[in-house]
Amino acid sequence: MRSSETDAFFKVPSDWERFNKKEILVAVDLSDSPGANEGFKFLEAYDAAPDPSIDHVIGAELPKFPVVRAEVRQLTPVTRDRMSLQSIRNALFPIDELFQNDQVDVLAEEDVVLDGGVHGLRLDYNLSLAGNLTAVAGNQILRVTQIGLLDPATNLLYLFWVQCTADCFQQHQRTIDQIVDSYTVKEQ
Known part of the structure; x- marks a missing residue:
């Protein structure tokens, strides 16, 4: 995958199902929001499941096969001013709060x-x-590899992540590592 507008690159297997920005925004009820559409310079996801579903991509179902999502967000002046490594760490899930609990x-x-x-x-x-x-019966563990990057001017937030169950991650570790290692952002 290559986003020429944002110069973000990564590779996924060609047989994985692709979901585009419009499909994702519709699934999370943001398709009518001009701000959401304009705020995402790029938004795309891939599902490795034999029965791919947008629900795997948006977190409505626990993915039992790897799911990759990449987005590039245009930061507002207020958000831009508040960006930090802590903001990046908590961009997908409130990691700091979850760690305390x-x-x-x-x-x-x-x-x-x-x-x-x-x-x-x-x-x-x-x-x-x-x-x-x-280790309690039925406790499902989601494993995530997340990369969050800022451009030098702090105008763009690049988010990239791969997620699935911990067992899935172990079974597909080699493929996941190749995908994560392929992710880069070229200088614009």
């Missing part, structure tokens, strides 16, 4: 700096859907 286990966190001043962080974490990370 033992609902997330951060497996790895590293700063990312790309050529041209694009910078941010990469997080790998497990998120408990049952409310805590204890």
Whole structure:
């Protein structure tokens, strides 16, 4: 995948189902919002499931096969002023709050700096859907690898993530690693 407008690149297997910006915005009831459409410079997702569904992409169902989502958000002046590594870390889920409640286990966190001043962080974490990370029957764990980057002028937020159950992540680790390693943002 290549977004020429935002210079974000990544590769997914060609047989994965693609969902475009319009499909995603309709699924989350934002299709009539001009602000949402304009705020996303790019929005696309892919589902590896044999029975792909937009519900896997938007989080309505726990994905049992890898799901990839990439977006580039145009930041408003107010949002731009408040952006930090903490903002990036909490862009998908309120990681800091969930950590305090033992609902997330951060497996790895590293700063990312790309050529041209694009910078941010990469997080790998497990998120408990049952409310805590204890080994209780039926506790489903969502594993996420998330990359959040800011352009040098802090006008654009690049978000990229892969998610599925922890078991799925383990089964598809090689493919997931290849996808995550392929993600980059070129200097504009």
